[in-house]
Amino acid sequence: MKITRWISAALAVILLIAGGFYWLSMNHPSPNSAGAPQGGDFTLQSADGPRSLHDFRGKVVLLYFGYTFCPDICPTTLTLIGQALSSLSPAQQAQIQGIFVTVDPARDTAQKMKAYVRYFYPGLIGLTGNPQEIAAVARRYGVVYRKHKEKSGGYLIDHSAFIYLIGRHGKLRRTLPHGAPAAAIAAALRQLLQQP
Amino acid sequence: MLSKFASLACACALFSTAYAPAALASAASSIRISHPYVTAVAPGQTNSAAFLVLKNTSAHDHALVSASSPAAEIVQLHTHLHVNGMMEMRQVKQIPIKAHSKTMLKHGGFHIMLIHLRKPLKPGEQVPLTLTFEDGSHQKISAPVVKLSDTLKSMPMKMDRHH
Known part of the structure; x- marks a missing residue:
């Protein structure tokens, strides 16, 4: 009993x-979920101290996720982002903040991120955090990533590769697909700059 | 007896020459390599990739099965897959080059991955690469290191328009 x-x-x-x-x-x-990502505020670490999305209120923010070990996808997209930003006028550039968030916080320190992003465009900010913080931000923006172990003992990270554009009031406004040419990124930024 | 032996030896020699891979058109001699380059790296970036065009001038299918370079500790053949919005990079056993056709190693697709670079790659440098094909034949080439921004102007990357 x-x-x-x-x-x-x-x-x-x-x-x-x-x-x-x-x-x-x-x-x-x-990755298939129909619901659009909500976006929203976050705070992560840069080499020069913590940075929050709300620090850039009034600016258009371009947000991209990746990692510095990434051999092709991230450098390519960051190069296109750099080309897009360089094609804008200095006045427009001053109203935009580009941010690269690592999905590999175990290897990407804030210092490493800083040196890395500046190669692509001097004004970019690189952010890292603890794995929980990164996961929370990624979830909010619909970013998916997972480790893929290599036979060589190292690992790569599979990740979604969208560019997120956030309006002056901190709201996620647009998502650009992987492979968007520099001209398309610049056009989308110009469009957002015209909105109050 | 001696002459019989000699002719047998001769026949053997002929036979082996005729069937040795060197006497047939090897894969390496059928593949023309053009537009090779390796992308320069950002500070702290320890991996890079080599891109090129493989043209098969023969009537037989061939395949690139491995690559090596003194520039990196590990050299692998990779491809990118776009699965459910996620970019996945995967090692592949070989990169096919069909008869009378071209296979392009390009951004977002097949590439030769250089893992753990022995030193940072700067524009203007040359990276030696040895490409080995399915029959064991190989070609040695030298690929210039170029800035990624310069390659993207001339060669648009593979576009994925899912959204």
Whole structure:
């Protein structure tokens, strides 16, 4: 009698845990999820101290996620971002802040991020944080990433590669696909600059 | 007896010459390599990639199966996959070069990945590369290091228009 009670209690606990995992998996943002990312404020670390999205209120913010070990996708996109920003007038450039957030905080220190992003465009800011902070920001913007272990012992990171454009009031306004040419990035920025 | 042996030896020699890979058109001699380059790296970037065009001038399918370079500790053949909005980079066993056609190694697609560069790559430098094909034949080339911004002007990357 006592044993059956124990078993049913154990079963209930297992069911609860399984249900919890199921719920979590259902709520985990998947790359296919139809819901558009909400965006929103965040605070992460730069080499020159913490930086928050709200520090740039009044400016248009271009946000991109990647990592410095990335051999092709990130450098290519950052080069296109640099070309887009360089093509704008100095007055327009002054109203835009480009931000690169690492999805590899274990390897990308704030100092490393700073030296890296400046190569592509002098005004870019590189941000890192602890894995939980990075995950929270990524979730808010619909960024997905996961480690892929290599036989050589190292790892690469699969990641979504959208460019996020945030309006002057801190709201996510546009998402540009991977491979958007510099001219398209510049046009989207100009359009956002025209909005109050 | 001696002459019989000699002719047998001769026949053997002929046979082996005729069937040695060197006597057939090797993959390396059928593949023309053009527009090679390696992208210069940003500070702190320890990986880079080599890009080029492989043209198969023969009537047989060939494949690039490996590459090596003194510039990096590990050299691998990779491709990019765009899966559910996620860019995945994966090692591939080979890069096919079909008969009478071209395979382009380009941004966002097939590339030769240079992992753990022995020193940062600066524009103007040359990177020696040895490309090995499916029959073991190989070609040595030298690829210039170029700024990524210069390559993107002349060669638009693969576009993915899913959204």
